[in-house]
Each structure stands twice: as structure tokens, then as C-alpha cells.
Amino acid sequence: MMPKLRALSAAAVAAATIFAAAGAPMPAAATGGCPTGPTNGDVEVASNTICILTTSTPVKGDVTVDDHGVLELEGASISGDVYVEYGGALLSDYAVSTYLGSGGANGTYQDTGKRSSVGGSIQYNYEELPGTVPVVLILINTSVGKGVTVGSGSNLYQLAICGSNISGGLNLYDVEPTMGAFVGDPPPTSTENNQIQFDGHCAGNKISGGMHASEVNDIAIEGNQINGGLTVYGGSDDVEVDGNTITGGATLCGLGTYDEDFNVPNKISGTIGQCK
Secondary structure, three states, X not given: OOOOOOOOOHHHHHHXXXXXXXXXXXXXXXXXXXXOOOEEOOEXXXXXXXXXXXOOOOEEOOEEEOOOOEEEEEOOEEOOOEEEOOOOEEEEOOOHHXXXXXXXXXXXXXXXXXXXXXXXOEEEOOOOOOOOOOOEEEEEOOEEOOOEEEOOOOOOOXXXXXXXXXXXXXXXXXXXXXXXXXXXXXXXXXXXXXXXXXXXXXXXXXXXXXXXXXXEOOEEEEOOEEEOOXXXXXXXXXXXXXXXXXXXXXXXEOOOOOOOOOOOOOEEEOOEOOOO
């Protein structure tokens, strides 16, 4: 798909590209708060730092990512919750260096082949902090035990959830990423000029506990297995829902032509809700 991107002011573009543009300044590697080995207890990723957790640094506790902090998971294991403050970033099994080095949102998709797990929930923008830089939430091949929530006003630069297994539901509130959102975007069934890093490269997800998305814009929800129902209330821009297998019913309102490369109808078991 090639999303219809919103027009931004020069100031907004500059802010959005601080993190995403190739060659842009990157936060320093985290020290002190970022574990170098197994950790029993909570971890805090400080502002303006990158913390990389791997198979050798499991965390038995919660992880909080401060404003402007970046958490990268590479085959990592976290037993508790992950809280990402407004302006922070989380990339799971997708390296920051890959994202930036390949051209950011317009770069080339590269799957690391690693698998991270979060035993608790992932909560993005659980505490709003004004005046910060919009960044990314990217979950690739990640297992989450107690759900994912993206809070109202997160102002993400880009959202991608691909090939992941989410228990406890997926909830998106007022999400309008500058460079689009992808909750599954399998290889296209029609010819298209792919220009976004996750376009046609985002495997569908397994979501139990249902999915709820309200006031969402510029998003594709495609090729997923959703148990527990799907509710979508689109905002002012385009939302497309294709090729999902849904049990528990569905209410799909305010959809538009956002993605035309995966033309597969949804399979819905359960009640079809009515839009008001």
C-alpha cells in the first residue's frame, strides 16, 4: 500500500524526522539502567538513551521507557509489563540501526529472525508528556501475554505490528501515524509500487482477546487471526480492513480506501455490528 500521508507543517516534519531520518542523531547507548546480564527487578530506560535487551539479558520485572528513550528487543524476555512514555520508542526484533540505516519509514524491510517475549502488557503513551518528539512502535514476531494498548494522542511517526502473537487484546485509541500504521500487511495480491518499509512485508498477527481501534487513521488491518471480535471506528482519513479471520463478531465503521494491494475479503464468525 502507499498511504495517503497527511500534509505537515515544516516544524512538524522536522520533529518527526529527528528520529526516523537516515543519518539523524541517535541517542547514546544506555548505561547504568540498561542491564548487562539477567535482572531480577524493574528496569528504566532513561531519556536520550538506547537500551538493547537480548537473550543474555532477561528481565524479571517491568521496563519503563522514559521520554525520548529507545528500547530495542533482540530475542529478549521480559516477565512483566513494558511502559513507553510519550516520546519514547519501542522496536522489538527490529534494530534501530536497520530502521535508520535503510532509510527509515521508506527503507527496506529486514527481518532479524529473532523472537522476543513480554509476559505482561505493552502500554505505549501510558502517561502523556507534552512537547516531545513523535517516534515509533514496531513489534515483529513478538509474543505479548497481556495485551497491547496505544493511548490517545500518542502521535506516532510509524506503527507496525507484524507476525506477532498477542494475548489479552490489542487496543488503539486516536492513532494517526505520520507514515502510516500496519497491523498485518501480507504480500500483495495485486501489483503496486511499495514505498513504505512494511508495505507488503508485514505478516499477519494472532490476536486473542479481541481488537478495538477507535478514531484511527491511515491504517491497514490485514491478514490477521483475531479471536474475540474486531471493532473499528475510523477517523477522518483512510482505514482498510482486509483478509482477516475474525471470531466473536465485528463492527467496522468509517472505513475507506487506504490499501488496495491485498484484496481478500474478511471471514467473520459472529454478529455483525451496525454503525451509527
